Every structure is written in C-alpha cells, then in structure tokens.
Amino acid sequence: MTTLDDLEAHAAQPRERFGAQAHIVCDNLVRIHQAEGVQVQALQGLDLLVDKGDLVALVGASGSGKSTLLTILAGLDTPTAGAASVAGCDLLTMKARDRLRYRREVVGFVWQQTGRNLFSHLDALDNVMLPMSYAGTRGAAAGRRAGELLELLGVGHVQRRRPGALSGGEQQRVAIAVALANAPDVLFADEPTGELDSAGAQQVFEALRTANQELGVTVLVVTHDATVAGQVRRTVAIRDGRTSSETVRDVAVNDDGSERQIAEEYVMLDRAGRLQLPGEYVERLALRDRVRVALDEDHVSVWPAAAGPAPDAEP
Numbered sequence: 127m128t129t130l131d132d133l134e135a136h137a138a139q140p141r142e143r144f145g146a147q148a149h150i151v152c153d154n155l156v157r158i159h160q161a162e163g164v165q166v167q168a169l170q171g172l173d174l175l176v177d178k179g180d181l182v183a184l185v186g187a188s189g190s191g192k193s194t195l196l197t198i199l200a201g202l203d204t205p206t207a208g209a210a211s212v213a214g215c216d217l218l219t220m221k222a223r224d225r226l227r228y229r230r231e232v233v234g235f236v237w238q239q240t241g242r243n244l245f246s247h248l249d250a251l252d253n254v255m256l257p258m259s260y261a262g263t264r265g266a267a268a269g270r271r272a273g274e275l276l277e278l279l280g281v282g283h284v285q286r287r288r289p290g291a292l293s294g295g296e297q298q299r300v301a302i303a304v305a306l307a308n309a310p311d312v313l314f315a316d317e318p319t320g321e322l323d324s325a326g327a328q329q330v331f332e333a334l335r336t337a338n339q340e341l342g343v344t345v346l347v348v349t350h351d352a353t354v355a356g357q358v359r360r361t362v363a364i365r366d367g368r369t370s371s372e373t374v375r376d377v378a379v380n381d382d383g384s385e386r387q388i389a390e391e392y393v394m395l396d397r398a399g400r401l402q403l404p405g406e407y408v409e410r411l412a413l414r415d416r417v418r419v420a421l422d423e424d425h426v427s428v429w430p431a432a433a434g435p436a437p438d439a440e441p
C-alpha cells in the first residue's frame with residue numbers, strides 16, 4: 127500500500143520533465159490578476175527552461191507578462207497555477223522563511239529604476255556590503271569581496287561615491303554588484319538598460335555578461351533593447367502571457383575557415399501540438415484565420431489559404 131512517506135518521497139524527487147540541467151523552470155505557468163472585479167490573465171500557460179550558466183534575454187511587447195514572470199521568479203509573487211523552480215527551489219511550496227533566504231542568497235535582482243536598486247545615503251561599497259551583512263558576512267572579508275565585485279564590473283574607481291554622484295550606467299553596474307553580493311545562482315534583471323543612453327547600456331550589458339562568464343551565474347534579462355537582445359546567444363519572446371518564439375545565435379565556420387554569425391528561429395509547440403508563428407511571418411505573408419499546411423519528409427510547410435502548390439490527387 128502507498129504510504130504518506132512514499133508520497134512525500136515521490137514529491138521530493140526532481141521531476142524528470144524539468145530536465146537535469148534546467149536551472150530556471152516554468153511549467154504551464156498561469157497568473158491571474160484580479161482588479162476591480164475584472165480578471166486579467168497575465169500569464170496563460172507559460173513554459174520556459176533555462177540551463178545553468180546560460181545568459182538569456184526575454185523580450186515582448188508591453189503587457190505581455192514579462193514583469194509578472196520576473197516577480198514570480200524573484201519570489202515576490204506566487205502563480206495561480208503551474209510549476210516554477212529556480213536553482214532547485216520550488217517557488218510554489220516555499221515557506222516564508224525559505225523565501226527570505228531564497229531572495230537573499232539564491233537569486234539577485236536588478237530593477238529598471240536605478241533609484242530602486244541602491245540606498246542613496248550609502249556609498250557604492252557599503253551598498254554592496256549591506257546584503258552580505260544580512261547573510262552573516264561582515265568586516266574585512268565583506269569589504270574585500272565588495273571591492274573585488276565592483277572592480278570586476280568596471281566600477282572599482284567609484285567605491286566611495288554615493289549613487290547621486292554616479293552616472294546611470296555606473297549606478298546599474300553597482301546594482302549588479304549588489305545583486306551578486308551573496309554569490310547567487312541566478313541573476314534577474316528587469317530592463318536594466320531602460321533608462322540609459324546607448325554607451326551606458328552597453329557597459330551594463332557587458333557587466334551582465336562578465337557576471338555570467340566569470341562567475342558562472344545564470345542570467346535572465348528582460349529587455350526592450352534590440353542591441354542587448356541581439357548580443358545574447360538565446361532570446362526568448364513572450365506574447366500574450368506565453369513564450370512564443372526563440373532566436374538562438376551561434377557561430378558557423380565557412381569552407382574557407384572564416385566565421386559567420388547564424389541565427390535560428392524556433393517557436394514553442396504546446397502539448398496539444400499548437401504553435402504560434404512569429405508576428406512578422408504572419409504579417410509578411412498576410413496569414414489569416416486558416417492557413418494551408420503540408421507534411422514533407424522532414425518538415426511542415428505553411429502557406430496562406432489561397433497559395434501553395436497544387437493539391438495532390440487523392441489515391
């Protein structure tokens with residue numbers, strides 16, 4: 127007979143569909159907001175897997191659900207349904223105490239508004255040391271680590287300046303150091319370059335890349351900035367509360383040994399076989415209502431209803 131212990135042991139096992147490598151897992155995530163008696167489905171069955179050590183950009187129109195997703199992943203909100211885990215922490219079953227530890231030590235967060243990331247009365251070094259003190263690291267060890275982090279992110283020279291005496295880009299790089307203070311597994315950044323000019327944005331993006339490459343932190347960055355999205359290997363697009371498509375960039379080697387950048391487009395296929403075509407494909411071919419599809423040996427073709435090759439004769 128199945129005992130309660132058996133069930134608990136079963137529930138404690140990592141779910142296979144989450145994938146052994148996946149560091150961020152969203153499985154059919156739903157979030158319904160209630161506002162003045164009206165229900166808004168901000169997330170409508172969102173699936174997302176991010177591998178450990180990856181740097182992924184999340185893009186999508188305003189209102190597509192990006193902030194809702196990040197708020198859930200940051201442990202500040204809970205989904206209405208579905209499953210979500212980050213670095214092995216189950217965000218649905220997490221108790222209040224674990225949630226606090228999760229926010230302090232497992233994840234780091236950088237917000238768009240530079241003023242929300244830093245305390246204005248503390249200098250850069252003290253801002254970075256503050257979260258360390260909550261986690262029990264104080265004194266010389268904390269000062270050394272804070273200094274090293276600022277140095278690594280290219281803002282070592284502003285250690286003793288308060289946020290008011292820093293440029294927007296410097297503030298965001300200090301904010302990244304604050305987010306990395308307790309060596310988190312995952313760094314989330316919500317439009318970190320949104321308020322910056324292009325030079326500042328580039329420096330902040332470089333700092334995110336450094337955190338990813340030098341410290342091995344998994345990074346998920348929400349951005350409207352096409353330059354940022356174009357520089358990461360994987361860009362995931364959200365549409366209407368679901369992940370709709372992905373672009374994976376890689377380097378291919380030509381016959382003459384030279385290298386070229388390649389970008390491959392992917393769309394998400396749900397459990398029922400539904401897929402959402404990228405918006406620009408739909409527009410370009412004026413696809414509407416009903417489209418023609420045909421199964422070839424190794425791919426599926428899609429045409430506007432009135433186009434495509436002559437139909438095969440029925441046998």
Ligand SMILES: Nc1ncnc2c1ncn2[C@@H]1O[C@H](COP(=O)(O)OP(=O)(O)OP(=O)(O)O)[C@@H](O)[C@H]1O
Pocket residue numbers: 159160161166167168186187188189190191192193194195
């Ligand atoms: N607290 C809330 N109460 C009611 N509706 C909400 C709430 N938060 C978000 N929404 C709604 O949920 C949907 C998704 O919002 P969300 O902020 O996640 O989108 P977003 O992609 O981050 O947009 P933006 O790029 O403008 O920040 C929107 O329709 C929004 O109006």
